[in-house]
Amino acid sequence: MKVRTRFAPSPTGFIHLGNIRSALYPWAFARSQGGTFILRIEDTDLERSSQAAVDVILEGMRWLGLDPDEGPFFQMQRMDRYREVIAQMREQGLVYPCYMSVAELDALRERQMAAKEKPRYDGTWRPEPGKTLPVPPEGVQPVLRFRNPVGGSVVWEDKVKGRIEISNDELDDLVIARPDGTPTYNFCVVVDDIDMRITHVIRGDDHVNNTPRQINIFRALGQEPPVYAHLPTVLNEQGEKMSKRNGAKAVTQYRDEGYLADGVVNYLARLGWSHGDDEIFSREQFLAWFDLDHLGKSAAQFDEAKLRWVNAQHMKATADDALALLVRPLLEKRGIAPDERLPAICGLFKDRCDTTLVLADWAQRFYVDVEPNADEAAKHVTDGVRPAIGMLAKMLEGCPWTKEDIAEAVKETLRATGLKMPQLAMPVRVLVMGTAQTPSLDAVLALSLRQKVLDRLRRA
Ligand SMILES: Nc1ncnc2c1ncn2[C@@H]1O[C@H](COP(=O)(O)OP(=O)(O)OP(=O)(O)O)[C@@H](O)[C@H]1O
Missing domain, CATH: 3.90.800.10 (Glutamyl-tRNA Synthetase; Domain 3)
Incomplete structure (x- = not known):
């Protein structure tokens, strides 16, 4: 039997991380089983549904790479079908x-x-x-x-909650x-799940109460119900159910705050499922490992600090070119036109950044004139070191602009002045980058424009 799963959101505003985790698991299960993932928009609440909300759902799913193989199907476009089944049931x-x-x-x-x-x-x-x-x-x-x-009862073997039995x-x-003939929620869901040949219903456990009713309708229609997996709730940082109504952020806001799609997928994957002690994994590993047998049973609490940490690990693992593609538009938005140095700049700084916004802040320092941090300047750019800075500037004037040659010029200056590396490297970093907290001096200088470096050193 080919696996067919679905995500069935209602388009009533934006979607948050709790919602999208209910898309991630059915998507991953379908992908890992060579199955089909279906998107169904449950838009029968006309007062609360909107096209804008549908677009936001599609945008969030596209960003995270959760593309449906079929759909979106819209329940409002299936009314004739529901009426047909109602007539048949009558x-x-x-x-x-x-x-x-x-x-x-x-x-x-x-x-x-x-x-x-x-x-x-x-x-x-x-x-x-x-x-x-x-x-x-x-x-x-x-x-x-x-x-x-x-009489009797409805029983199902829930992939998360185990055996559930509800008396009829x-x-x-x-x-x-309803009196005007419009079909109601639980009925539409069953007709859809039958028509879309859904084999596994993976959804939030706010639906557990609907399940026995739906199973009875399945059986009345002569169909065996699908396998159910009811996922525990995602709680917000205050320990309440994450919801549009209590300040959850839209999924796309995490993109705008500089999170990587793979980082968010990794974080959400772990929020309710585990593969041994593995915390950091790629999308490919997740799909290779995902199953319904290792879903968590208790509610999982969202933790933004943990998300940042997971994202930082993905920043490190992402290729420089790929990061540059994400950082470029952020710089352009700030009126900066990045050049061919950008991938190398990303490569040099990605280890110390947990989001692409932080990485863009570092990259920006290579393209605009930054004022040295006053405290750091006072601490490191002292009268004792000024002659050495002047000497280094002189040497850098004619030196080929490579990391190795720059390192040689720095060493030469240290030899001539008797200073130790930090005594020279700290003030030069403060002058050129605005702060002393940077990667190695030769690497930073090699990626800076020579004229800018000379101007900054001479100004000291
Ligand atoms: N906090 C949550 N934790 C886990 N799953 C959730 C959470 N909130 C919603 N879901 C799931 O998201 C999926 C889409 O649901 P739906 O679009 O109806 O959102 P919703 O329940 O209206 O969200 P909200 O409560 O924020 O309005 C469903 O499978 C639902 O169970």
Whole structure:
């Protein structure tokens, strides 16, 4: 059986890391099994859904490289299909019209609560052999209810939560179509999962309560339900469920803050799944290792500091050219036109940067005149070292502009003045780069323009 998975977001705003992790796992499972990953937009909540929100979902998924093989399919475009299945279920007696008004339902609920019973529909309009139904009221459009099985229970082997058993007595006869004929959520999901031949439903555990209802509809339609994996909630840093409603950031904001797609994928992969003690892995390794047997069982808390650390490891592992491609537009946005030095600059500084924004800050120092940090200048650029700085400037005037030749000129200056390396290297870094906290002097100077270096040294 070929694996088919889906991500089924509702386009009601942006998507956050909790949502996108529910896309990452079905995507990874499909990829790792040579299967198919499907995107389905659940846009039946017309008041809250928007095209802008669909675009944001697509943009976030594209950035992280979670491309669907099929879709996006839109539920609003499948209404005819849902109506067709409803008609078929009516014919087969799997659903029945219910004329109970909202006021009657409310009164029923109050009576049940007063009697300390669990509020549920009482089956007034459910046809049974030998039962006389009430007379339908004039001019009232009924809802359609699903004939939930009576007695017994629904059982499934959840890939995360293990065996779950829910008694049918706990389940109401679910409304599957409203008075105007529009289908309801759980019903549409089942029709979609059947039509899209979904084999594994991997989604957040906020859906666990829907699952027994959906399984009963599957069976009524003569289909075996898929395998379910209900992922534990992603909590925010305050320990609440991450949600649009409590300040979660949009996925694309992490891109704008300089995170790498591979870093975010790695971080999210580990937030709810493990492969031994491996913390840092590539996308290829993740896909080779991913399975549903090592999903975490408890809620995972988002930790931005950890995300930064994971991202830093990916910065180190990313090729200089690839980093330069990401840093270039950041510099251009700041009015800087980077040249062919940029990949080497990225290579020299990537070890000390956890985001591309931080890397761009370093690269910027090679393209604009930076003021030396006042404290560092006062500490390192002393009268005692000025003659040596002058001598180095003189030597650098005619020296070939390579790291080796520059290193030789620095050594020569140290020999002639009797200074130690840091005594000369620190002030020169402060003067040229604005700070002493840089990689080795010869490497930094070789990537700086000679004229800029000479100007800065002479100014001292
Ligand atoms: N905090 C979370 N942790 C894990 N999964 C989540 C979280 N929030 C949403 N999901 C999952 O994201 C997927 C898409 O859901 P959907 O688009 O309906 O988002 P949502 O639940 O409306 O999000 P929000 O609560 O922020 O509005 C579903 O599989 C859902 O279970």
